[in-house]
């Protein structure tokens with residue numbers, strides 16, 4: 001069960017309604033009605049979410065959000081307000097809140113936002129959206145993914161054009177599907193076009209359709225993707241690979257809200273939300289003249305940047321377990337993962353991002369000999385796959401970490417000269433060299449209290465716990481009991 005939600009609300013009837021609704025969803029709620037009490041609770045215990053009113057007896061809930069964000073950077077915040085003004089909305093959004101709900105609000109919507117913010121909807125396979133039963137498996141609660149969810153919630157109630165950016169396999173299409181299914185166009189179709197996979201001479205006819213006789217082979221009228229997506233969402237994947245001529249036509253369509261079928265005489269209006277995606281860096285392409293600048297600005301109304309998997313290591317174990325469950329639903333043997341096995345997966349580089357991890361997990365489910373997959377079983381499949389495994393993080397005193405009086409650049413110089421650790425492993429080794437003295441110092445200061453150490457560091461308690469295991473640091477050694 002996740003940590004409780006802290007609700008700060010001084011209208012007792014609203015507080016009861018919200019608490020009851022959240023508890024009915026199996027969520028734990030702690031309630032208070034002042035900023036002073038809020039800060040006291042936050043300092044005392046870990047919470048999964050702060051749900052706060054604006055006008056409180058002892059101050060303004062938004063004005064003080066900055067301090068909360070500084071002290072608890074990973075805590076998602078949802079603001080509720082009776083001051084239903086644009087100014088409050090802007091201040092709430094600027095404060096970095098995950099979501100803002102003017103009162104009176106729709107309770108179901110609030111619950112949905114709460115679940116999204118704390119990641120429960122993301123960590124379960126979620127088939128609850130969409131009548132066709134299609135799941136929205138956006139797994140991951142790491143801070144970069146929380147930022148992605150925040151952006152997604154901001155575009156659900158409008159039809160703004162979204163540009164999803166990120167390396168291949170980071171989940172761009174999944175984000176587009178999530179926007180479609182959670183937003184207001186779910187009764188219409190979700191039409192995805194991979195512009196890189198269509199031959200250049202066919203792309204305009206694919207997107208905009210063609211009239212009978214428009215070109216040799218056009219024996220019938222063809223309805224293009226823009227029209228097929230009527231009432232729904234058109235997802236233009238790999239937009240960076242679109243030929244120039246098609247870019248021009250696309251720009252014209254976006255500007256006018258009308259399309260012209262190839263060989264057609266009259267423009268027809270289209271009604272589709274446009275979400276585009278690319279794994280390319282479009283700015284150098286604009287410089288090089290291969291991507292239209294005006295089209296870029298048309299598409300880039302709301303950019304959503306998906307982080308590579310290596311920047312959200314915290315999500316790897318959850319994703320791995322999610323894919324094991326998916327593999328079991330797909331008919332592969334049901335498997336579980338030990339903590340050691342999950343840690344080993346977290347140390348892999350996953351250059352192909354979530355897609356690569358997913359493929360690996362499916363192979364693992366197929367090839368493992370036992371139902372419970374341990375680190376040895378993971379290693380065996382990694383080796384058959386020819387993965388170059390990241391070495392274990394250097395234990396203290398191995399001679400491979402910066403020595404006392406030596407700075408990190410000194411150690412880096414030595415590593416580079418000796419080619420050890422190997423390229424590709426330097427970041428992990430440098431992080432270990434930096435984190436080890438940092439964490440031991442903080443544990444020393446807090447007598448081994450991990451929660452306090454994590455709060456002082458401004459990182460999540462679970463992140464600290466995970467890194468301590470990886471670095472083989474035993475917090476017990478710093479507790480008064482451990483030293484005795």
Ligand SMILES: Nc1ncnc2c1ncn2[C@@H]1O[C@H](COP(=O)(O)OP(=O)(O)OP(=O)(O)O)[C@@H](O)[C@H]1O
Nearest residue numbers: 137138139167168169170171172173174279354355
């Ligand atoms: N956060 C996530 N939770 C669960 N599954 C995910 C997540 N992100 C990606 N996946 C899965 O990983 C695979 C790759 O995702 P997707 O196709 O959306 O990536 P992409 O960024 O669009 O890739 P490309 O740029 O190559 O088209 C899919 O099977 C998708 O379901």
